[in-house]
Amino acid sequence: MQSTVAQPSAPADLDLTRMRRDRLAKLVVAMDEHAMDALVLSGTGNVHYAVGSTSMASDAGRAFQEPTIAIVTRKGPHLFTPYPEGAPPELPADQVHGSLYPEFPEGVDAMADVLRNLLGGGEHRIGFDDMTAVAHDRLTSIAPALTIADAGEVLGPAKLCKTDDELECIRRAQHINELAMYDVLDALRPGVRQSDLTGLFLRRIYELGVTANSIDPIWQVTPDSIAHGPYTVNGDVAFPTSTTDRILREGEMILVDSGVVYEGYCSDFGRTWFAGDYEPTPRQRDYFRRWKDVIERVLSITRPGTTGLELNRIAREGETGRRPWLDHFYLVHGLGTESAEMPFIGTDLGEEFDESIVLAPGMVMVLEPVIWEDGHGGYRSEDIVAVTDDGYRLLSSFPYVPFEQEAVRW
């Protein structure tokens, strides 16, 4: 049976209040199932998932010391933030608080007081997504009735299948990301610097209405041989390496990757470009065609019930030698409030793990096969699909220039 394709993705209604309400309901159900009395979340994507609040995006060097923290009980979330203006409008004022400072003993004590006040006496199981060293040292000794658990038990299942509102946020993030890339592609002339492309890209995404940028865009110059690029531990192509003011030269192969955020949801843009007016060689066209073949095979069985292992196997069919993706990455990763989240398929977690993944409606998959023939280069792009009731829906559409000029249709 062929999968049914619904496309193209037309703009859909987006109701942020409904989105937040639906997510919280899922979290509370999962907390019930896992006997979790509260969640203490500090991961940027997790806080957004649980509360839907906005903070100022910042480098990790700031973000850890100016944390936005969500404490979620089965009665609802409490937000501790240096940015109260970013709290969602329906969150009652008495659930919006100033910052907690869990990097310090005084802050951990304050957090323990908050948990006591919210949960009352008795034993409680609390899910954390991350802990400061001081909280790890101190929390269970000052609050012996708390059992510390992994918040992932609850967040994982809740986040896996997206609601229509969440899918619409991802689609909008991707749409803005792609629109900005048209400007960048025009600017990809010999002599432009990687940093110039970043400046142009970031200006455009802010003009076009993103909530935040999530990663310094990658414009990686990639030689045809691994040996001519950076040393790698696993012998595969080094990717993604960070951007500098490197001057791009005519004909260089540029692996592009970027991600922006719309209302907490990430985009993921990946393409292979060439600097300047460059006519791909027949060999390069062949790599592109093989890359498309992998996508086509994967999409041919993308529908509810298919397992990750089936996708893994069909992706490798006809590809002799290396797996058609990078050794340190995956064939598929999910996308949501994290730029890479479940489902992961083709990682070093192994085939048993892949087999445990069963596609279901609302799952989002970023497909990122990589074709590589060392000494001759290769091709890498990413496309995003959401699993529907009977197939999939495409959430990305940027053309595969310079190989094809038309928007993507699968």
Added chain:
Amino acid sequence: MVNVGVMALDDGGRADFDRLRRERRERVFASMAEHDLDAVIIGREPNARYASGARRLWVAGTRPFGPGCVLVAATGETHLMSTWDEGIPPEIPHENLYALSWNPMVLVDVLKKIDGLAAARRIGIDAMSPLWTQLLPLAAPDAALVDAESMLRGLRMRKTADEILCVRTAVAVAEAALATAIDALRPGVRERELLGVFVERMSEFGLTGLAMEGIFSATDPANGDGAPRLRRVARDRAIDEGALVAMAGGVLYAGYEGSVGRTRLCAGRGHRRPTASEREVGARWRSVWSRLADALQPGATGADLRAAYEASGEPLPPFPFAQSIGIGVEAPIAGSSLGKDFDAQWRLEPGMTLEVQAYTAGPAGGYLGLETVLITDDGHEVLSTLSHGSLGDDLT
């Protein structure tokens, strides 16, 4: 007179990055010895940057703990999670790199093979997660896990000469970008467009990492009780003529942050002079700043800064107004909700770099000014020279 720029000079004269990394590394290992730590396992990106000198991909926000960087006292070696050597300094050999993995058990095996880690008795950690609480003992069964974040913070707060030069460079670029955003301020421009102008100008210096997306916000009039209501997250909203617009941005140079913030009247083509009511918030800001400036000197504590702010009669903003900065924010020095006793633990020393801001608000809107300052032997130096404009009567 420091020649601040981003170009590499063939005669030297700017930051010496080999020396910068060596001095940081030596301080970390010396401090490990003082704290009797056999190893440090670092998960936090700013600490990994500090200890290893790795130039890794910029990603916004926080990430969960994982063993991204391991320092072992017995061998003096630094081990890094990096699948490639691009961005990895030459003093970290290839055999000390380990690949990114999605499988925590693979990482446990990597840790087991790190020379000297399995026998460690005391391991410093800068963060932890419930998962790694279970897994780390598999790699170091006899080790007690102790807080190393406070040790690393203490090191990071006291800058070397090269680190200070990096902060100076970042401030100069931030100032240039902010000046361009100020030039772009006109009725009808959207707040997020100003952020776009800021970032594009930053990139013209070859830099691509924002310390923060910054403040580009039309300020609101104060509440009836005069309480400041500073909205810091910029919106996708057009700015009106007559708005007092708070603008602040921070950029990273070699991982070090420089930030600067100013407030300007959105006056349009006529460039009208600010009214008395508009100038009043600027004058009040000057009054706060002059008190803070008196307190910004070696020996003063965060509590002294808090007292200076309070003595101005202006309400404290609802976030720390003074923070130690370097590779990002290192500590809230003054004004956090943890109170003045908490602030009293931080004593200013020459070589510290702080981000200090004040906010005043009145019926016409608010005035935000944010400075990066260096504590010197006999006081402080404001690292930005950007004018405060007609609202501030060019106080700098």
